[in-house]
Amino acid sequence: MADTGPIAALDQVVVDWPSRAPLGPLDLSVAPGEIVALVGASGAGKSTTLRLLAGLEQASSGRVIRAAAPGRTGFVFQSPTLMPWADAQANVALPLELSGAPKAEARARAAEALTAVGLGQRLTARPAQLSGGMAMRVSLARALVTRPDLLLLDEPFAALDSVTRRRLIEDLHALWAVAAPRPAIVFVTHDVEEAVYLAQRVVVLDAASGRPVADLNTPGAAPRPDHWRADPAYRQTVEAVADALAASMATSAQAAS
Ligand SMILES: Nc1ncnc2c1ncn2[C@@H]1O[C@H](COP(=O)(O)OP(=O)(O)OP(=O)(O)O)[C@@H](O)[C@H]1O
Numbered sequence: 539m540a541d542t543g544p545i546a547a548l549d550q551v552v553v554d555w556p557s558r559a560p561l562g563p564l565d566l567s568v569a570p571g572e573i574v575a576l577v578g579a580s581g582a583g584k585s586t587t588l589r590l591l592a593g594l595e596q597a598s599s600g601r602v603i604r605a606a607a608p609g610r611t612g613f614v615f616q617s618p619t620l621m622p623w624a625d626a627q628a629n630v631a632l633p634l635e636l637s638g639a640p641k642a643e644a645r646a647r648a649a650e651a652l653t654a655v656g657l658g659q660r661l662t663a664r665p666a667q668l669s670g671g672m673a674m675r676v677s678l679a680r681a682l683v684t685r686p687d688l689l690l691l692d693e694p695f696a697a698l699d700s701v702t703r704r705r706l707i708e709d710l711h712a713l714w715a716v717a718a719p720r721p722a723i724v725f726v727t728h729d730v731e732e733a734v735y736l737a738q739r740v741v742v743l744d745a746a747s748g749r750p751v752a753d754l755n756t757p758g759a760a761p762r763p764d765h766w767r768a769d770p771a772y773r774q775t776v777e778a779v780a781d782a783l784a785a786s787m788a789t790s791a792q793a794a795s
Pocket residue numbers: 555557558561578579580581582583584585586587
């Protein structure tokens with residue numbers, strides 16, 4: 539593939555809030571179409587890194603590169619953040635309507651996106667009529683409907699049971715694999731196994747400064763078959779990420795003592 543440069547990157551970015559030590563300097567580069575997982579201790583700066591990549595947070599210094607086309611960055615939060623009064627189709631159509639698409643086209647594309655996440659039969663359901671997993675699928679469809687170049691996911695499945703969670707990870711992989719072009723995905727999670735299973739690269743953030751302190755490639759091509767979880771290469775990578783995560787926390791615990 540031709541080197542097209544990153545779809546999003548942080549170059550020596552520092553975020554300086556009056557109430558705490560500065561975060562950074564942060565360096566991270568995300569290539570078009572790649573899947574990167576961010577792991578780190580609570581408060582390490584994972585959400586801040588995503589918000590910087592989304593343009594929702596200002597850097598105090600350094601450079602943020604955002605190469606996704608306007609309106610083609612999708613964001614999915616831990617809670618589905620749906621409009622409670624609107625049905626699934628209207629929720630998913632909203633970003634298209636806001637970007638000026640005619641209503642009929644927006645509704646047709648919303649129906650298509652909901653079908654892709656397995657909710658083709660629930661277009662008229664309101665959020666209160668959906669399970670947690672279904673509501674998250676609607677949120678995913680809303681992010682995918684704009685055919686994003688960059689999809690940012692902040693612990694999207696953390697509140698779900700483990701079976702639903704696995705299914706959603708598999709669906710996300712499948713949706714990514716059929717998209718043309720594939721979006722880059724940056725996925726924040728506390729779950730090391732989920733990070734290794736989903737991503738092509740796992741980046742570990744330092745607990746104190748938020749700086750990436752380990753950047754590990756995962757073996758094998760995504761999307762992975764479910765039985766890959768029993769593969770020794772998967773287990774070894776999980777151990778390597780868990781070790782890097784423990785090391786990142788130990789250093790900051792030492793610094794604090
Ligand atoms: N607007 C803000 N003003 C001041 N401090 C902030 C602000 N936003 C975040 N922080 C602090 O910056 C640090 C990083 O926060 P962030 O939410 O990015 O961490 P995180 O790794 O996503 O945490 P968690 O895993 O708990 O969600 C935390 O100490 C947080 O309290």
